Amino acid sequence: MDQKLQERGPVLFNRQVAEGIYHMSVLVPGIAAAARPGQFVQVMVASEPSVQFLRMPFAVFDVDEAAGSVDICYQVVGEGTEQLTRVVVGDEVDFVGPIGNGWHVPANAKHALLACGGVGVPALKLLADELAAMGARVDVVIGAQTEKRLACVEQFEDSIRDSHGALYLATDDGSTGIKGFVNAVTDELLASHDYDYVAVCGPPLMERSVALPAIEHGVTCEVSMERLMACGVGACLGCVVETKDGLKRCCVDGPVFDASEVVW
Amino acid sequence: MSTVDMCVNVGGLPMKNPVTVASGTFGHGEEFAGFFDVSQLGAVTTKGVSPLPWDGNATPRIAEAPCGMLNSIGLQNPGVEEFCKSQLPWLATQDTAAIVNVSGHTLQEYVQVIERLEDEACVDAYEVNISCPNVDAGGMTFGTDPAQAAEVTTALRALTKRPLIVKLTPNVTDITVIAKAVEAAGADAVSLINTLLGMAIDAKRRAPKLARVVGGLSGPAIKPVALRMVWETYNAVDIPIIGMGGIATGEDAIEFMLAGATAVAVGAANFVDPLASLHVLEGMVAYCKENGVAQVSELIGALEV
Ligand SMILES: Cc1cc2nc3c(=O)[nH]c(=O)nc-3n(C[C@H](O)[C@H](O)[C@H](O)COP(=O)(O)OP(=O)(O)OC[C@H]3O[C@@H](n4cnc5c(N)ncnc54)[C@H](O)[C@@H]3O)c2cc1C
Numbered sequence: 001m002d003q004k005l006q007e008r009g010p011v012l013f014n015r016q017v018a019e020g021i022y023h024m025s026v027l028v029p030g031i032a033a034a035a036r037p038g039q040f041v042q043v044m045v046a047s048e049p050s051v052q053f054l055r056m057p058f059a060v061f062d063v064d065e066a067a068g069s070v071d072i073c074y075q076v077v078g079e080g081t082e083q084l085t086r087v088v089v090g091d092e093v094d095f096v097g098p099i100g101n102g103w104h105v106p107a108n109a110k111h112a113l114l115a116c117g118g119v120g121v122p123a124l125k126l127l128a129d130e131l132a133a134m135g136a137r138v139d140v141v142i143g144a145q146t147e148k149r150l151a152c153v154e155q156f157e158d159s160i161r162d163s164h165g166a167l168y169l170a171t172d173d174g175s176t177g178i179k180g181f182v183n184a185v186t187d188e189l190l191a192s193h194d195y196d197y198v199a200v201c202g203p204p205l206m207e208r209s210v211a212l213p214a215i216e217h218g219v220t221c222e223v224s225m226e227r228l229m230a231c232g233v234g235a236c237l238g239c240v241v242e243t244k245d246g247l248k249r250c251c252v253d254g255p256v257f258d259a260s261e262v263v264w
Numbered sequence: 265m266s267t268v269d270m271c272v273n274v275g276g277l278p279m280k281n282p283v284t285v286a287s288g289t290f291g292h293g294e295e296f297a298g299f300f301d302v303s304q305l306g307a308v309t310t311k312g313v314s315p316l317p318w319d320g321n322a323t324p325r326i327a328e329a330p331c332g333m334l335n336s337i338g339l340q341n342p343g344v345e346e347f348c349k350s351q352l353p354w355l356a357t358q359d360t361a362a363i364v365n366v367s368g369h370t371l372q373e374y375v376q377v378i379e380r381l382e383d384e385a386c387v388d389a390y391e392v393n394i395s396c397p398n399v400d401a402g403g404m405t406f407g408t409d410p411a412q413a414a415e416v417t418t419a420l421r422a423l424t425k426r427p428l429i430v431k432l433t434p435n436v437t438d439i440t441v442i443a444k445a446v447e448a449a450g451a452d453a454v455s456l457i458n459t460l461l462g463m464a465i466d467a468k469r470r471a472p473k474l475a476r477v478v479g480g481l482s483g484p485a486i487k488p489v490a491l492r493m494v495w496e497t498y499n500a501v502d503i504p505i506i507g508m509g510g511i512a513t514g515e516d517a518i519e520f521m522l523a524g525a526t527a528v529a530v531g532a533a534n535f536v537d538p539l540a541s542l543h544v545l546e547g548m549v550a551y552c553k554e555n556g557v558a559q560v561s562e563l564i565g566a567l568e569v
Pocket residue numbers: 040052055056057058059060072073074075076077078079080081082119120122123225226227228229255328
């Protein structure tokens with residue numbers, strides 16, 4: 001059984017990076033040392049009574065092992081995330097993690113396609129870094145409703161540049177990048193390139209719209225799924241995902257699933 | 265400093281301390297082993313197990329509630345055979361009592377589970393769930409009717425010499441009626457409370473937050489109800505009580521013992537703090553030391569009214 005940690009640490013920064021989207025960094029060295037791409041943390045505000053009973057799951061967006069920090073990037077959608085925005089530097093936040101299986105990067109991947117949208121973007125940043133470090137070419141497609149809601153793009157720039165990959169943006173209203181959904185871009189890319197690994201994270205419909213064509217093209221495709229979670233440790237069975245092999249717990253059997261195993 | 269004697273006995277089940285976990289909130293214990301040594305607990309109570317695998321209800325099956333949560337998991341479990349193969353062996357290696365929570369749709373299904381578990385040497389006690397609000401047949405219907413509650417208890421009593429704990433639902437007018445019925449039918453102990461039937465609505469979508477519409481409320485929100493029911497039950501029966509419902513701190517647990525519980529179970533608090541059960545135990549020990557309590561069992565029903 002993997003060691004899991006409950007760790008409380010001060011907030012290093014918590015800043016708005018796009019409309020309703022925040023980037024927060026917290027000093028939690030134990031989790032920083034253990035986290036792998038695709039894992040997540042269960043978060044609770046520690047400095048004042050939490051407005052919510054349950055913790056909130058957020059992808060590990062970035063890690064600085066030397067500094068001992070873990071970053072998350074979150075979109076304000078309700079009371080819990082609203083409370084997070086009020087946390088200031090030095091306030092304490094409580095993390096449980098790292099949780100989940102993470103991405104299973106094929107050892108020989110040469111050309112990877114990463115597709116994400118909305119709150120799925122943060123889950124792919126460390127994966128892009130790892131793929132680039134392995135020498136794979138990394139193409140990234142990021143979708144958003146509109147330019148003002150597009151966040152975390154610059155964090156992908158290093159790995160895309162270093163790996164000679166390409167960045168594609170898609171917005172529903174065409175305010176930046178291509179006008180349309182993420183799959184408008186990925187459909188074309190899948191048809192014109194020989195990818196050997198596709199990773200997807202975003203709203204369910206978007207995941208489906210990328211995963212099904214990827215499977216059709218015979219490319220190994222992984223998706224990171226979102227479910228409402230209570231325990232985040234595999235105990236409550238609240239977060240199940242329907243797979244061809246029966247119900248799986250999103251929190252510990254996932255959140256990353258082989259797209260061909262998921263019952264879409 | 266002298267140590268506190270934390271031992272208690274729940275209807276023939278000796279526990280090295282009064283703290284266990286509430287069924288369905290702790291898996292079979294292994295899920296929490298990455299956080300702490302679960303052998304420190306007085307007992308581990310497993311997720312409910314039925315004769316055949318159950319898939320449970322559709323998702324979403326959890327929702328936030330003020331000071332708590334709703335769930336409509338619906339007793340998803342791999343079935344008793346798989347449970348004995350892949351979950352129980354791990355629990356057997358832990359130096360803590362194993363209480364297996366038993367569920368069924370029909371009397372016959374409860375019987376099948378216990379018959380199978382009688383073959384497993386490491387099971388220390390049964391907790392019979394006649395109180396689940398999340399299954400259509402069986403579950404809570406057995407727990408709301410004294411005659412049916414007694415019938416299940418009698419049938420299972422005949423099958424085992426192991427401590428038989430019957431888990432009661434708060435979704436009744438008078439819980440003492442059910443408690444007395446299962447006591448008379450041979451239960452060694454009762455545990456209470458299971459979740460309170462509740463509901464959550466998303467006003468924006470004009471839709472229920474749970475796919476099943478209704479679900480069970482747990483967490484600190486239900487503690488006052490649970491305390492009241494433990495107190496009423498303590499005054500109505502002679503068998504021991506495992507008290508639960510919103511316990512999150514050592515002081516909460518002490519309150520349940522004062523109301524009449526012999527042991528306590530930590531439930532939804534495990535989700536917020538994976539170390540909650542350990543913190544409850546530590547808090548109880550600290551309370552005993554501060555208040556000159558040499559044996560924790562002195563506190564059972566010691567409420568001064
Ligand atoms: C593995 C995982 C990783 C995640 N990573 C991120 C991330 O990196 N950045 C980010 O912004 N969000 C992420 N989420 C979603 C995030 O957990 C929720 O948005 C957050 O918990 C909402 O809390 P709230 O109190 O503000 O909203 P609530 O008031 O609880 O809910 C507001 C709305 O959000 C929906 N919602 C709530 N919780 C979840 C959830 N767990 N999954 C999907 N929808 C939910 C509700 O159904 C409701 O419609 C992730 C979720 C999971 C399961």
